[in-house]
Structure formats: structure tokens, C-alpha cells
Amino acid sequence: MTNSFRQKAARQVIPQGAGDTSGQSNGLRAIEEIATVVRLKRGDKIDLGRDRAKLVYAVRSGFLILQADLSTERHVAIALYSPGNIVRPAELPPVRSLAALATAPCQILRMGEVAFDRLCEQSAEVRLYCARETALQSACDKSHIVLLAGLSGEERVASFFVEMAYRMGRRHGSIVTVEIPFSRSDIASFLALNPDTLSRIFSRLKSLGLVKTAGRRSIEILDLQGLAKMFPADLARDFDLDINRPPLGLLADEKQ
Amino acid sequence: MTNSFRQKAARQVIPQGAGDTSGQSNGLRAIEEIATVVRLKRGDKIDLGRDRAKLVYAVRSGFLILQADLSTERHVAIALYSPGNIVRPAELPPVRSLAALATAPCQILRMGEVAFDRLCEQSAEVRLYCARETALQSACDKSHIVLLAGLSGEERVASFFVEMAYRMGRRHGSIVTVEIPFSRSDIASFLALNPDTLSRIFSRLKSLGLVKTAGRRSIEILDLQGLAKMFPADLARDFDLDINRPPLGLLADEKQ
């Protein structure tokens, strides 16, 4: 498989996650015209509960976790939003306490649903962008269901790290460094593990020489292929991981 | 909350599941014009894998399970499709072995993606129908993530039965009968349990007097409110279950 095919496949499914929208903002650019910018700091929430106002949001920069609170103690992470993602009320489950939690400083574009729909009608580019976004999110949600329903804890963690590497990794030789915009608890709740268990799995991966920590929100992936071998190849997803070959074509090389 | 609101809320989120499309087929009617009808019997599969042809499907009658095979032994159910649902390749995760498995005799409408897109462009009704369908499915997927990530086995089963009651229940006095178009294994894999565990939970619910079997694919729900109390109220979803009041407004009464 050629590298260009790999890139194409990846672009098809992975919302760009490098922290800004420069690569794919054609759709967002038009949205920025009609939207209000909301700045969030880590820990801030946007309420998306059932009784929410009908607002549409688009992520301009930063990362959020869509979470539902089933009770005071039970918080479930549903999805991750990264730059370029669009959040529309109709696509959210009708749960009372639903919120998007900023895990890092974010810039969010906010607009009324009516205005957004009008924009979609006017601009074919926005309409297409938005339809694609919706489809991608749906595919991601379904992949996430597969992860939750079909993978063990260790496999989930491995798959998460491989995905992060491909979305946001930076290559230094054979090592991939990832600045992870999530706390361990964020990751744990996204993978439906508890933080203790995640930490244990993480330690195991470290002792196997697959990963290394470098500060709290940064990890070094020492053996991406080894990680990728830990979960079913069929879930290598968009990446088209050829497990016997260095699969780093997608990653920005430090030296570039 | 009034009954009419309840109905509205439900219609907003639940694809009609009664086994035919008479209630909401306005969108489907136009689709039938351009589509080929495919008849499936229980156990038949439609291949939706990554290398699939670019085809769009719409369910006219019957029920399917979208499933991914991670290996020969590991089959993961991702979503349920019921009459009215539309299946488009772009919304599916890029997994190699993905298929829609008929759990009951089905009529499926099949068409090329290009023809479908053209139809959407031409007909505002189809476009709207399809957009709504997509949004509903996305909401359902997210609800399912909450179920998988946040609920215990027993809670999942209770929530599934309540949902089936609301989607397809038939009321006889205070008892709700549901013809379930899925085998126990189907249900188990949809709830990410194994059949043994599901059976055990089911037996527990029977011994608590909440449900009763009446043949292999039919269950009687003796105490819908009791079932609904077994999982977090916030997940009562679309139903707007007022747990202290008979919530049967939505259900077709035998005597009608």
C-alpha cells in the first residue's frame, strides 16, 4: 500500500487533531463568520443536557470530552472532540446531564441551530463538510463501541495509544512522542476503566518497554508496532497499519 | 408531562420498530422508487466490510444487527437496525469484517451511493428524512456507549427490555408483551455480555417477578416500572419515564 493511500484513508476518518484547524478549516472558516467564539479553560464545561438551548458548537482548537453523568459518582465519557468536530443537539442522546468538558484550553465556535442550518443551506462547502463530519463521528462512535464491547483493558489502552500516535504523534527516529491533552482519569473514563486499572496497565506497558512517560501529559511510544500487535489487527482502523513495516508515514517528523 | 409530549419525544428518537414502515415511510417511499429489494432470511448477512462496494441500504422490514468480527471467536454487535433505518458506508467504521446480520426475515432496499446522493439532492423530503435518520442513529450509538461504559450487566438487560417494551411492546392491562426479534445470543452480544451471563440475569429478573418468558422469542414484562428503576433514571432516555406513574401511554393497547 502506498503512503498516499494511507494518508487518504486517514484523512477520511480522522478529524485533524494537531491543535489547530489550519489543515481542514475550509468548512470551519465559513462557520467562524456567523459564530461566537467561546474560550474555555481546562475543566470548563458546556452544558449539553436534554433541556439545553438549541445551539451548535464547533471546535476550533483544544480538546473536549463528551460526558454523561448517570449519578454524582458515575461519569461516562462518550466521545472525544478535537479541532474540526461539530456538535449538534440532534446527534446527542437525550440524557439529562450531558456536557462537553474541556480537557485543555479550547476555542469553541457557538451558533444558533437555525443560523447554522441556514448556513448549511447556503453553502455547499459547509453542507458537505458538516455531512462528512457527522459521518466521521458516527464511524468513530461505532469504533468506540467495538472497543468497549470487544476489547480487554490492555487492548483498549494499546489501541488508544496507537490512535493518539497517529493523530498527534511526533516522530523522533523510531520513537513517537505524543502530547496527550487528557489526564489519566480522562483516558480511563474514555476507555471505561478506572484510573487505578489504567495505571496498572500503563505500568505493564512500560515494563514491557513499549512506552515511557515523560511528564504527566506526555508519553513516548518506543514500539508502536509492538503496541499495535496487542489488539486485533482489524481494529487498526483507518491507519492501515502494516504491522511488519514501519507505519510512521503519517507522522510529522521532527526534522521536517 | 403530558402524554402528547411523551409521544413527540419518543418519535423524535426512536426509529419505528413495529415491523413495517407504514408510520414513517414518507422518506422511504421515494427511496423505494430507485432501490432494489433484497430479501433476507434469518441468519443471512450483508457484507459491509471495508472493501465493500459503495452501496446504501434502507431497512423496509425486519431487524438486523451490525456486527464486526475481530477474530473467528470474537463477534461484536455494534448497533441494531430496524425498519426505517438507513445504512451508509461513510458512517461505518473502517473495519474489515463488518456485516449486517438478519435476525429475522427482512426486506432491504439497496441502491448505489451515487444514486442515493442524487435522490437526496433532488428531494428535500428524502434529504431531511435521511439527515434525521443519521442524527438518530448517532444519538442511539452514543446512548449505547453510555450503556456499555456505564451500566452493569443487570442494568443493561433491564434497560434493553424497557427499550424493547417502548419500541415494540403491546399492552395487556399492566402487562407488556414483546415479540423480540433477536435470539438470546443476539441480545447478549448487543449488550456485551455472554449468553450464559445474560441467561443468569434473565433468570434473576424472572425470580424477582419482573418478567416472564412465553416461548423463546417472546417475553412478558410484568413490571415495567420495576425494570425501569433498575437502571439510572437519566437513561430512561426518550421515554421520559415518570417512574411513579404508569408509563404505558406510548404502547399500543391490544383492545384498540
Add this chain to the structure above:
DNA sequence: GGCCTTATTTGATCTAGGTCAAATAATTGG
């Protein structure tokens, strides 16, 4: 730089749910 706070890790223990094998029920096909 050193204290304070908060996040992460680790150990010890427990349990929901998985696994495997065997026993029953339903269905199907004659």
C-alpha cells in the same frame, strides 16, 4: 527552592461476569 495540593501509582482484597461442561428446553423435520 521548598511546601502544598492534586494526580498517579501500587498493594491487598473482593466480585461481577467469563468459561467450560453438563443438563434441559424449544424447535424443526420427518
Add this chain to the structure above:
DNA sequence: CCAATTATTTGACCTAGATCAAATAAGGCC
């Protein structure tokens, strides 16, 4: 209606991951 087949249930047992408590390690802030 009965044998054969297949689906479900139940029992006995066992692990992955949860829970709780305590120890560390990172950051933050003066």
C-alpha cells in the same frame, strides 16, 4: 407426534478488573 437438532439454562469454577487504602510523584505557588 416423536426423534434430532439447536438454543437456553444452570452449576462449578476462575480471572480481569473494581475498590479501598496508602504511598509516591508531579506540578503550582509563594
